[in-house]
Amino acid sequence: MNEDIESLRRRLERAEAVLEAIRNEEVDAVVGTRKIVLLKLQETEKELRDTEKRLRLVMDSAKVASWELDLATGNFTSCAKLRRMFGLPSRDCPQSRDEYLSLYTEEDRERIQTADEHAIRTGEQYEMEYRIRRPNGASRWLRSLVVPVADDQGRVVKLAGIITDITRDVRTREVLRESEKRFRIMADGSPFPIWVNDVRGKSVYVNQAYRDFFGVTLDDEKKNGWQVQIHPEDAKSYTKEFMNALQERRVFTATARVRRHDGKWRWIKSQATPRFSETGRFLGMVGSSTDITDHVLAEEEVTRKNEELEEALAERDRFFSIIAHDLRSPFMGFLVFIKMLTERIDNLTLHEIQRLSGDMQQSAQNLHKLLENLLEWSLSQRGETAFDPVRCELAETVNHNIDLIKMVALQKGVEFHSDIPEGLSILADKSMLNTILRNLFTNAVKFSNVSGEVRVCAVQNDSFVEISVKDDGIGMDQQSLSNLLKLDKMHSRKGTGGEKGTGLGLLLCKEFIEKHDGNIWVNSKVDKGTTIYFTLPLYAHDLMTDAPAQRHKNRDFAPGVMEYTN
Missing domain, CATH: 3.30.450.20 (PAS domain)
Structure with a gap:
């Protein structure tokens, strides 16, 4: 808008210059004839009127006011809109620039006077924002564009100004600044x-x-x-x-x-x-x-737990399928034996009755052992197994469990040897320790050949004791070894004497050993036997705690790792 007003101002100045030339009769020398001068005058006057009209329309639509100051005479002229902008009636219109300046704040008045002097001296226009105070006390913000007007010699003879009321814009900016500050x-x-x-x-x-x-x-x-x-x-x-x-x-x-x-x-x-x-x-x-890192990690943990739960449920289903099959076999044996005794008791000899009774006793023992392991494993899975680690003399505990299995071992001619040092104590739950040893000794006898040998050894390894149960029986191949201690891969293997089992006892050993922060691993060779190793915390006065000792650091095998030897 400023550029349009400036263009109209220049055209107005050219028109005024032509009129001035006509008044001084200088135009005769320019055009040559008076008729041409009159025609030119009419055209110029019309152009001037059109220019003033357009300028007025532009200024009215732009809500701006104009003024002009003659530096030589001090004559100050302004439009009616300027008076309204300053809140003055027509009769009180100031007749000088100084009277207008008196309505400005002192700070802004000094700025304007300095800018005027610079414009007159250099011929450069300037633009400035300032405040005025109307007679009724209201303050207004104005923006002024001041343009120096020079004569033919380049001297500034006038100052022309255009003023715009920007109070609303300033207040909007202040509101925005305050809003931004609060934000x-x-x-x-x-x-x-x-x-x-x-x-x-x-x-x-x-x-x-x-x-x-x-x-x-x-x-x-x-x-x-x-x-x-x-x-x-x-x-x-x-x-x-x-x-x-x-x-x-x-x-x-x-x-x-x-x-x-x-x-x-x-x-x-x-x-x-x-x-x-x-x-x-x-x-x-x-x-x-x-x-949202914690939330994302929690979701990932929930997803992982759900996957583990689904896997556990699938393993449980497979496990119960195996257990149902292994429970069915002893019961079927009972039914067969009872049926034979019921239907043929009169025809059976004493020797046959004794043999059937012995078979029934063996089935009952197998069933009792299976149910006992199943109950202990179930309690362990639900976290209901009591865990009370105390000082246990290892040699004494091993010998006690050997005595419990001795009669079964003698039937196959299997001999036990214990190489446990006297005075070696471990920190363990007695019930769990007996279950571990009983299951491992039973398995060793089960897979030993007639007249075989089972050797139990123990060595101290830092804060843990490494215990091994070695037999010289049939051993295991790589596939059987890799599936060992896995619930979903659990299967029954018959012993050298046709003994039956479920594999649950070894899983129970693993649960109880890890409960003590120990490890279990297996070394086996087909037809050469199997050695099962496991670790339990050492009991010593300087290591004595209310819970199992820290997991030992020098063990190369992770929990449940099996080692296969060809």
Whole structure:
């Protein structure tokens, strides 16, 4: 608008110059004839009227007022709109520039006088904002464009000005500044990172939480961009979604991994909304980012637990299928024996009755052992097994359990040897320790050949005792060994004397050993025998605690690891 007014002002000055030439009768020398001068005068007058009309329309539509000061005469002229702008009636119209300046604040009056002097001296126009106080006490903000007007010699002879009332704009700016100030105070007090981007997606503001979280300043953001903080695998999709939301001026939501100030990757969820000016102009986006790492990890943990639960349920189903089969066999034996005794008791000899009774006793023992292991395993799985580790003399406990299995071993001619040093004590739950030894000794006899040998040894290894049970029986191949101690791979293997089992006893041993923070592993060779190793905490006065000792550090085998030897 200023350029249009300036153009009209120059055209008006040219028209006035032509009129002045006509009045001085200088035009005869220019055009040559008076008729041409009159025609030119009429055209110029018409152009002047049109120019003034257009200028008035422009100024009225733009809500601006104009004034002019003749520096030689001091004559000051202004339009009626200027008087209304200053809150003055027509009759009180000031007749000099100084009278107008008296309505300005003292500070602004000095600024204007200094700018006027500079414009007169240099011929340069200037623009300035200032305040006035109307006679009724109301304050108004004005913006003034002052243009020096020079004569033919280049001397400034006039000052022409255009004044616009910008009170509403100034107050709007003040409201915006105050609003922005309150926003910054609230944003810096927020525990969540808050950011503001312009229409190009560049950062124009980040709050204190943002700066602390990422360890950057606003200058860093402007220089390097916010994209450098996003994980390379997430940067492309996150940036694309943000730029699409920016272009479409819609709500933005996305998650990504970002690098925190300490270099660690964290999951964030960002949400942003478009922001607009009072006039509806799009200004960019304002948003916040929330650290959701704990939530993501919790979801991953839930997913993992669900997968483990599904796997455990599947293993349970397979386990009960095996147990149902192994429970059915002893009961079927009972039914057969009872049926034979019921139907043929009169025809059976004493020897046959004794043999059937012996078979029934063996079936009953197998069934009792199976049910006992099943009950203990079930209690262990539910965490209901009592765990009370106390001092246990290892040699004494081993010999006691050998005595319990001795009669079964003698039937196959299997001989036990214990090489446990006297005085070696461990920290263990007595009931669990007896279950471990009883199951391992039973398995050793079961898979030993007639007249075989089972040897039990123990050595101290730092804060743990390594115990081994070795037989010279049939051993295991690699496939059987790799499936050992796995619930879903559990299967029954017949012993050298046709003994039956479920494999549950070894699983129970593993549960109880790991309860003591121990390990169990197996070394086996087909037709050469099997050695089962396990560790339990050493009992010593300097290591004595209310719970099992710390897991030993020098053991190369993890819990449940099996070693196969060809």
